[in-house]
Amino acid sequence: MTETAPRPTLEAVAARAGVSRATVSRVVNGGDGVREPLVERVRRAVEELGYVPNQAARSLVTKRHDAVAVVIAEPETRVFADPFFALQLRGISKELTAHDSQLVLLLTEGRADHARVGRYLAGGHVDGALVFSLHLDDPLPELVQRAGVPTVFGGRPGWGDGTGSAVYVDSDNRGGAREAVRHLVGLGRRRIAHITGALDQTSAVDRLDGFRDVMVDADPGLVVEGDFTPAGGERAMRELLGRCPDLDAVFAANDLSASGALRVLRDEGRRVPDDVAVIGFDDMLPVAEQTDPPLTTVRQDIEEMGRLMARLLLRGLDRRAEDPGVGGVPSSVVLPTTLVRRASA
Amino acid sequence: MTETAPRPTLEAVAARAGVSRATVSRVVNGGDGVREPLVERVRRAVEELGYVPNQAARSLVTKRHDAVAVVIAEPETRVFADPFFALQLRGISKELTAHDSQLVLLLTEGRADHARVGRYLAGGHVDGALVFSLHLDDPLPELVQRAGVPTVFGGRPGWGDGTGSAVYVDSDNRGGAREAVRHLVGLGRRRIAHITGALDQTSAVDRLDGFRDVMVDADPGLVVEGDFTPAGGERAMRELLGRCPDLDAVFAANDLSASGALRVLRDEGRRVPDDVAVIGFDDMLPVAEQTDPPLTTVRQDIEEMGRLMARLLLRGLDRRAEDPGVGGVPSSVVLPTTLVRRASA
DNA sequence: TTGAAAGCGCTAACAT
């Protein structure tokens, strides 16, 4: 905790360089329309004084903040069980940094916080928002829309009212699930089960849909609801084994639940993949590579999703800045997934 | 991406309530010294207009930002392998929220980013910083000190030059390690090995020191360097088994490496804990509870560390605000750990 | 091309 020295102002730099504040301002903001020798003088003065623009003063006049809010609804989050968010954050951070924008992180803890977030977003502190709202009934999307802040969602938002036009970035959950199940079919498996994710999240629903796309008339008993956790995977696997002892493959909605399933299969003496093939989803390395056997899974590029969200948002902001009229509304993006073959299927 | 409506200003609220801007300002900032009926009128006007203060304008005059930077050096991070960091963030976020402060997240990717972070911190955009710098030779601590921003570190910073006086929050790594090893000794184990963490991090060094505190004249061959990863744990365990086939206990520097060690022990046919007792560190639930057998480990309260970091920083800021002279410099805090007994030791 | 000057929206003396 050190003492904060008073920072030099534009004024100081101007004095030192022997020019006007306006000129310094121009140089600091790119230097267009200022003759080279002056630019040089100003640059030096900036350097010598260690001048850094006061963002507050700047925002006050430009109405830009060069900051983006990232809203993550915690209540439910896998946030603390897997690196999903850390990766998204990394992607987002990289992109924002390249754009000289700051990342303001808003973690919410239940409904009380929603009001706070709404107020913050409506307060015009940031240029836009990236919102992770994975739940079907999440009030966040609507709230954000009402706040009137340009927003991009992470994952397809639930089918709330006003969110029909929401811009989002998502993985091709349905397509990825299809590919996984087709792979199992290609392996000659016939009794293919599915352990779903938490079905109040669109990703889980989409993966289930993908499973059904391929297994059009599957025995309903072969689908058991999980919750994206290892424990849920174990429970589901046990139930499946009880119901359909003859199953020969399992597609789990994510790697974590697949790891739980694997454990149960081993306990029950089923060999993987010989007796039962298993596929997960995510390609969460610390899990997928460490299971026994290593997990075949559907990879989604999580960091890229983050990067893309930021890019979409920033692009929209830029467009809007150039042409405040209509405002460029980018459209949603669905990223492809890839099947990663390891030993489990 | 919706259209941003122009926000009402203090002026507008004042007009509507039929008072001066100053009065509105007073009400908005707590309402001291304003008579009740007026307060009421202003409140209503604020409500009706949906007024939210412009933070930029406010900062410009108060020189406060109600924002704190959280700096996380990525290069090295376990960030993406475990929920460590998500938990700290949660703790930090809670505390900041309670204090009406925003969290600006700065993720750094190598040296190039250091300059950026330095500039940002020096730029006076935030009231203070929380810095995670786990590496011994990390330039970040010094950089931050130079920026002159009040800072609290997460984890004891490496022994860099200027950082002697740094304020930090850490777990009692050494004490926790001692407790773990003593527990093993209490179990009657005599050939106790240690798989270290990445020794360029103070936490790993401290845990190793704790191990040595108890095993004063341990066979040096019983200490192998790991890197906090499962793969590192496997490698180290194999080496230990080669060197000292008669070992009867292992203290791993974290749960992840313990999980790797467990896998190797199982592969080698050693029963845990009968033949070899194993203890980890962290009590990282998704790992510690899922290993086979469940892991006995040293728990650190990660979320609390985050909360405490924020609290320390904010307290320092408040003190400094009241008495700009000396500025209250809080001192570092070392949080106790607790041994969590499960099945592995 | 450069400078002068008018605010951006707010808080904090200072007056009343």
Place this chain on the structure above:
DNA sequence: ATGTTAGCGCTTTCAA
């Protein structure tokens, strides 16, 4: 107790 007023540091017309 309330209002008046002078900036905070910057960008941005507008003139020169």
